[in-house]
Amino acid sequence: MKISLDAMGGDRAPAMVIQGAGIALKRFPQARFLIFGDETQVRPLLKEMPAVDAVSELRHTPDLVSGDAKPSIALRSSRNSSMRLAIDAVRNGEVDGVVSAGNTGALMAIAKFVLKTIPGIDRPAIAGFFPTLVGESVMLDLGANVECDANNLVQFAVMGDAFARTVLGVRLPSFGLLNVGSEELKGHDELRTAAAILRAGPLADQFQGFVEGNDITGGRTDIIVTDGFTGNIALKTAEGTARLYSEFLRGAFKSSLPAKLGYVLAKHAIQKVRDRTDPRRYNGAMFLGLNGIVVKSHGGTDGIGFANAVGVAIDMATNAINDRIRDELAQVNAVKPTEAPAG
Amino acid sequence: MKISLDAMGGDRAPAMVIQGAGIALKRFPQARFLIFGDETQVRPLLKEMPAVDAVSELRHTPDLVSGDAKPSIALRSSRNSSMRLAIDAVRNGEVDGVVSAGNTGALMAIAKFVLKTIPGIDRPAIAGFFPTLVGESVMLDLGANVECDANNLVQFAVMGDAFARTVLGVRLPSFGLLNVGSEELKGHDELRTAAAILRAGPLADQFQGFVEGNDITGGRTDIIVTDGFTGNIALKTAEGTARLYSEFLRGAFKSSLPAKLGYVLAKHAIQKVRDRTDPRRYNGAMFLGLNGIVVKSHGGTDGIGFANAVGVAIDMATNAINDRIRDELAQVNAVKPTEAPAG
Numbered sequence: 225m226k227i228s229l230d231a232m233g234g235d236r237a238p239a240m241v242i243q244g245a246g247i248a249l250k251r252f253p254q255a256r257f258l259i260f261g262d263e264t265q266v267r268p269l270l271k272e273m274p275a276v277d278a279v280s281e282l283r284h285t286p287d288l289v290s291g292d293a294k295p296s297i298a299l300r301s302s303r304n305s306s307m308r309l310a311i312d313a314v315r316n317g318e319v320d321g322v323v324s325a326g327n328t329g330a331l332m333a334i335a336k337f338v339l340k341t342i343p344g345i346d347r348p349a350i351a352g353f354f355p356t357l358v359g360e361s362v363m364l365d366l367g368a369n370v371e372c373d374a375n376n377l378v379q380f381a382v383m384g385d386a387f388a389r390t391v392l393g394v395r396l397p398s399f400g401l402l403n404v405g406s407e408e409l410k411g412h413d414e415l416r417t418a419a420a421i422l423r424a425g426p427l428a429d430q431f432q433g434f435v436e437g438n439d440i441t442g443g444r445t446d447i448i449v450t451d452g453f454t455g456n457i458a459l460k461t462a463e464g465t466a467r468l469y470s471e472f473l474r475g476a477f478k479s480s481l482p483a484k485l486g487y488v489l490a491k492h493a494i495q496k497v498r499d500r501t502d503p504r505r506y507n508g509a510m511f512l513g514l515n516g517i518v519v520k521s522h523g524g525t526d527g528i529g530f531a532n533a534v535g536v537a538i539d540m541a542t543n544a545i546n547d548r549i550r551d552e553l554a555q556v557n558a559v560k561p562t563e564a565p566a567g
Numbered sequence: 568m569k570i571s572l573d574a575m576g577g578d579r580a581p582a583m584v585i586q587g588a589g590i591a592l593k594r595f596p597q598a599r600f601l602i603f604g605d606e607t608q609v610r611p612l613l614k615e616m617p618a619v620d621a622v623s624e625l626r627h628t629p630d631l632v633s634g635d636a637k638p639s640i641a642l643r644s645s646r647n648s649s650m651r652l653a654i655d656a657v658r659n660g661e662v663d664g665v666v667s668a669g670n671t672g673a674l675m676a677i678a679k680f681v682l683k684t685i686p687g688i689d690r691p692a693i694a695g696f697f698p699t700l701v702g703e704s705v706m707l708d709l710g711a712n713v714e715c716d717a718n719n720l721v722q723f724a725v726m727g728d729a730f731a732r733t734v735l736g737v738r739l740p741s742f743g744l745l746n747v748g749s750e751e752l753k754g755h756d757e758l759r760t761a762a763a764i765l766r767a768g769p770l771a772d773q774f775q776g777f778v779e780g781n782d783i784t785g786g787r788t789d790i791i792v793t794d795g796f797t798g799n800i801a802l803k804t805a806e807g808t809a810r811l812y813s814e815f816l817r818g819a820f821k822s823s824l825p826a827k828l829g830y831v832l833a834k835h836a837i838q839k840v841r842d843r844t845d846p847r848r849y850n851g852a853m854f855l856g857l858n859g860i861v862v863k864s865h866g867g868t869d870g871i872g873f874a875n876a877v878g879v880a881i882d883m884a885t886n887a888i889n890d891r892i893r894d895e896l897a898q899v900n901a902v903k904p905t906e907a908p909a910g
Contacts, residue, residue: 294752357814367747370754404710404799409637411713411796437803441811450800453755456747457797458804460780465808468784471700472843473816476836486833493819493826500815 225254226320227537228313231261232288232306233326234523234530238262241325242269244521244530246276251531252538258319260285260306285309289330291523298330299337307331311338314516320541321517323508323533331520332368332511339516342546344553347372348513349380350452350520351387352459353506356443362388363402363440363448366509367456374417377401377449378556381422383512384447385430386552390543392446399427399447400435402454410434414451426555437461466501508533510540512549517541568597569663570880571656574604575631575649576669577866577873581605584668585612587864587873589619594874595881601662603628603649628652632673634866641673642680650674654681657859663884664860666851666876674863675711675854682859685889687896690715691856692723693795693863694730695802696849699786705731706745706783706791709852710799717760720744720792721768721899724761726855727790728770729895733886735789742770742790743778745797753777757794769898780804809844851876853883855892860884 229245231238238261245257256279259266263284270277287305289298302308307326313319315338324331332348341348351364364380365372372380381399388397401419403411408419411434422431432445440448440458450458473494477487487494499505503522507529511518517540521533572588574581581604588600599622602609606627613620630648632641645651650669656662658681667674675691684691694707707723708715715723724742731740744762746754751762754777765774775788783791783801793801816837820830830837842848846865850872854861860883864876 292750355811357811370747402800404713404796407635437800437805438807438810440804441807453747454797454800457745457780457793458800461783461801461804462780462808464781464784465805466812467781468698468700469809469812469840469844472840473837476840477833479836479839483833483836486829486831486836488829489832490820490826490829493822493829494816496822497812497815497819501812 225252225538225541226256226258226318227534228258228260228310228319228322230307230310230322230324230326231259231266232285233324234521234525236526237325238266239269240525240527240530242266242273242276243527244534245280246273247527247531248534248538249276249279251535255279255534255538257281258283258313260310262288283309289327291327293327293330295329295333298327299333302330302334308334308338311335311518314518315339321519321537323519323521323530323537325521325523325525325530325533328367328520331518335511335514335516335518339514339518341513342515342549342553344557345379345383345513345549347376348511349383351384351510351512354440354462355500355506356441358443360392361440361443361446361448362392363450363455363458364512365450365452365455366459367452368511369452371453372414372451374414374421377414377418377451378421378425379513381427381447381449382552382556383549384449385427386548387510387512387545388446390545390548391539394446396430397446398430398432399449400432400439400445402448402450402458403434403436406434406436463503470498470501504529504532508536510536515546517545568595568881568884569599569601569661570877571601571603571653571662571665573650573653573665573667573669574602574609575628576667577864577868579869580668581609582612583868583870583873585609585616585619586870587877588623589616590870590874591877591881592619592622594878598622598877598881600624601626601656603653605631626652632670634670636670636673638672638676641670642676645673645677651677651681654678654861657861658682664862664880666862666864666873666880668864668866668868668873668876671710671863674861678854678857678859678861682857682861684856685858685892685896687900688722688726688856688892690719691854692726694727694853694855697783697805698843698849699784701786703735704783704786704789704791705735706793706798706801707855708793708795708798709802710795711854712795714796715757715794717757717764720757720761720794721764722856724765724770724774724790724792725895725899726892727792728773729891730853730855730888731789733888733891734882737789739773740789741773741775742792743775743782743788745791745793745801746777746779749777749779806846813841813844847872847875851879853879858889860888
């Protein structure tokens with residue numbers, strides 16, 4: 225199991241990347257790394273972590289993709305960047321997947337260009353995990369496609385299903401389309417058309433119809449399917465709300481002497497809540513629909529978060545997620561109506 | 568100050584409505600109520616609350632709008648419903664505003680038909696309060712308009728501005744357009760066109776450009792402007808996340824003896840957090856852009872929540888929010904370019 229790492233992406237790169245590799249290695253001792261980055265910066269970090277050094281190959285890259293580079297420009301001008309070469313290693317078959325904490329738009333543009341989409345998938349999607357009242361859910365798309373038509377949404381459902389079956393190990397994952405109400409006539413045309421296609425297809429038994437924003441963390445379905453605009457707003461709204469709650473709580477425990485004492489007593493239990501809602505735990509957004517495994521780490525994360533993103537890539541590779549997506553697409557296409565039913 | 572109440576709307580109506588009126592009356596002793604509902608149910612409730620009874624007039628209504636009625640059908644067939652007659656009272660000048668916890672779609676459809684939109688406003692919007700790290704923000708639209716063009720969004724900004732100035736008392740409220748990134752080229756065409764119009768208009772100094780999902784509770788701007796689809800998803804995602812956090816915490820405090828003791832000590836401080844994030848505190852969604860004040864209470868709320876919705880209606884009426892919207896529209900139209908700038 226070999227993963228290429230873009231050592232230069234992320235706010236605290238490259239130190240956080242190498243630390244993350246070290247943490248991931250403890251959890252996945254079989255992991256091997258192909259690291260792309262500035263040798264003068266990365267070599268000393270590897271020297272400090274001999275366990276990582278022993279299982280890694282470092283390749284010097286003169287360029288990097290900056291966090292604010294426009295995707296189209298990054299695609300044209302970054303042939304020698306750590307991000308581009310780490311993705312090239314997936315295409316060349318040198319590694320089983322790539323992890324980068326760099327510029328999301330650039331990573332998607334380069335990954336699409338280098339790896340191409342799986343036949344039958346028009347557009348790749350970004351998927352991520354959410355904590356729920358009953359476990360975990362997966363939502364896609366989280367921002368790759370600002371506008372989606374009904375067929376894109378149907379393909380996202382197929383990819384989400386393949387992902388939940390293999391990586392999450394759910395036998396018949398349930399899924400819903402994110403909408404502003406559960407009634408059949410709600411929402412945009414694309415949503416109603418996608419719902420009609422899904423109800424007539426092989427995933428009909430798993431399709432729970434329309435779900436609402438509160439169902440994302442409510443855990444009503446294993447998978448939530450949405451366009452990249454809505455998914456991104458929902459993701460960031462959830463992050464912001466969790467932060468608000470956490471800050472309010474922090475303030476409360478400092479507000480009086482009894483509260484401070486209470487905190488000391490309940491600290492262990494509160495820490496468990498922090499762990500369950502820790503964004504680092506859910507770090508590692510999956511780019512689904514490409515001929516290769518690409519995982520995007522949050523740019524602002526630390527080594528613990530980056531290690532989780534590496535773990536996601538290893539899980540996806542171990543479970544051969546892309547073979548599963550290809551199989552499911554074949555099944556869906558075998559029974560797919562030639563025309564979308566009237567919305 | 569007289570408010571009409573739809574006594575039959577909401578899961579726990581009519582008891583919750585009359586309780587809410589009682590709680591609101593303690594806060595606003597000048598309030599008077601015109602109550603529409605089933606006399607046989609409401610009269611006994613008023614008998615139990617003589618303070619409310621003393622300042623209320625009850626009008627018997629034979630019909631009610633059910634929670635799952637389609638708006639178009641509710642509009643045609645509910646001329647004698649508590650909801651319709653409570654709105655009619657606003658148009659007739661009998662009351663200063665109306666509060667209902669009934670079917671949102673029906674309430675909006677009937678309110679639009681009866682009250683009409685303010686000249687210069689193409690579509691009314693639903694606005695609501697959110698707690699933030701630094702205070703409170705207002706977001707609109709929360710679900711009245713699933714699809715919005717650039718001009719709708721600009722009008723929402725004007726209404727949000729008038730609202731924040733008058734009801735929140737912010738002198739120069741800041742506002743942003745909800746998008747998937749803060750860069751100028753992000754998002755849908757309508758967002759880019761709306762941004763260009765706003766940058767060229769009289770609200771340019773208050774316009775902070777694009778904001779993201781985490782800014783809603785982050786408090787980056789006083790007002791967040793978005794279409795009704797996105798706003799509804801964001802609202803419900805925030806509600807779901809707050810519930811998740813709250814449930815996790817509840818479980819944590821029961822998980823061990825030290826945690827239970829800790830809870831007892833920190834109870835007072837934790838209650839403050841619960842209060843600050845209590846959905847009842849933010850209950851009362853404002854329908855902005857109509858010739859009359861209409862406030863929608865959450866259908867599942869209790870008397871405390873309903874009382875807050877009544878408080879919102881009283882605040883809006885006291886501050887003559889609709890006169891302010893008319894004034895601002897006149898200013899915006901005075902300098903508005905005849906053509907929207909190219910996106």
